Amino acid sequence: MSTTGYENWAVDLKDVGAVYPFQGSEGVLVLIAVALWIVWHIVQIKNENKEIEYEKQHNHRKENIEQSVDRY
Amino acid sequence: MDGNLNALTTVFTEFYYWVTVVFMFLIHVGFCMYEVGASRRRNHLHTLMKNTMLIPLVTITFFFFGWWIYWAFPNGPFINGGLELEAGAANLPWADTMSTNLGDRITGVFWAAFLLFSWTAASIVSGAVIERIRSGAFWIHAVLIGSVFWIIDASWGWHYGGWMVQILGYHDAYASGVIHAVAGGYALGVLVVLGPRLGKFASDGTPRDIPPHNVWMVTIGLFMIYTGFWGFYAACNVPIIAPSGIDGQIIGETWTATNIYLAPTTLSAITFNFLMSLSGGLLMAYVVSKGDAFWTYSGGLAGIITASAGNDLYHPIQAMFIGGAGTWCAYKLHFIVERKFKIDDAVGAVAVHGYAGFIGLVICGFVLWGAPASPYEGYATISPWGQFAGAVIMFFVLGFVPAWIVSKIMAACNMLRVPQEVELLGLDFSTDEAYRNAVADVQSAEKSMA
8 A cells, every 4th residue: 555556666657647645635735725825824914913013112212213213 | 888879868967967066066155154144253264164174074085985885885784785895896986987987977976966965964063063163073073974974874775775775665865864864963962062152041041042143144045055955956866767777677668767766756846846845844934933034044944854755756735734844843843952951053953954854754654655665676665664763763873873972072082162261252263363463554554654
């Protein structure tokens, strides 16, 4: 039993196509991957919101703004 | 070369490996930039020279004996047979095939491709130990990992007749273990004895961050390593070979590219999987590190390294998942080990190479379970236990243990670490002082002429 469908290489390569493991699961893999891609954006935006909130809290201090501007 | 087709294939193969060597030079440029960027200003030149001088030292020792080890040691020796003296003979430094020879156009470029892997193995260790190891001690370690221990593991697990491939069904197409786990394990063995940089841990054991002096250099260095990694991947393949040249189980007359074990794959497959595992690692590292540039770039590498063992066969989405999973584990393990065992891995090399490589081997055992490790009859197929045993051999037996023993000996001889006052002053103190004096001297001379 092999996840790739091949237990040895006693084959004629002209007859061989895809050799990746778990063939037939591509549709599920794509669905999971797309879901994770969307989750990534949600998590990233949440993290960015927190970062921006932190930076906004320091915005009212004139010295912080001047230091940042001076830093160029 | 007999016939034009044979000549064309040979010269194409020769040129193919030559190009990979040029690409792989970028890995070393990247490592130098990355290490210097991570070091503090008072240690720049020592950091740079420590990594630069491993180039000639590993090169000459790999010519003297490293390349012979690869061809002579596939049986252990004495695990699955004796020394392969006949195969080794053509790769001894005095063999006429190791020279300008119109009858052998492949040995030189193949030797060089493996040599660049050797530099990488040594360079992985180099980054972890910056700012406190003595250069003399590091260069001995560089020769040991670059020209002895990694090439023993290559002979065992990255040679078409290696005993690990035959008995364990060990599969590591793009070197998760053969380069990365062994070098990461070796770095950890040195770090355990070497100890952390001064100030790395507070008196209660809490680790302090020692930020890179130049994040730009670090990230561009890692970008360079990504670029060189393409050469590394290509160099792990045989670009074109006929089934009769493999002389294994494959029948028919369809020529193919193969992995290092002479099992069929395609450049297209590894291009898909390189990019998808890189992406999996980058996406995971960005989220888990909350956008930290150093760890995001390192995560890209960790993603590729985790998927490398099976990137000749994985589906691209599998490569992406595996890259992401390995990166998450490597990142978490870095901080757990740092806090619990007080290990100061300055560039995260043990995590990115060692842990990711180890995990990648184990995952490969499950995902490619039952697939053939080789085109030759009688070899074990890929399995979780074979891959786990292989990971332990790579990380601990050939990496951690020898590094720990040699470092202990060096420490006992007081030649491993620079004295505390020198570490505080900076390793470049005398060079910097000479520079300041020279500048003052020439300025004074020029002003006197005004």
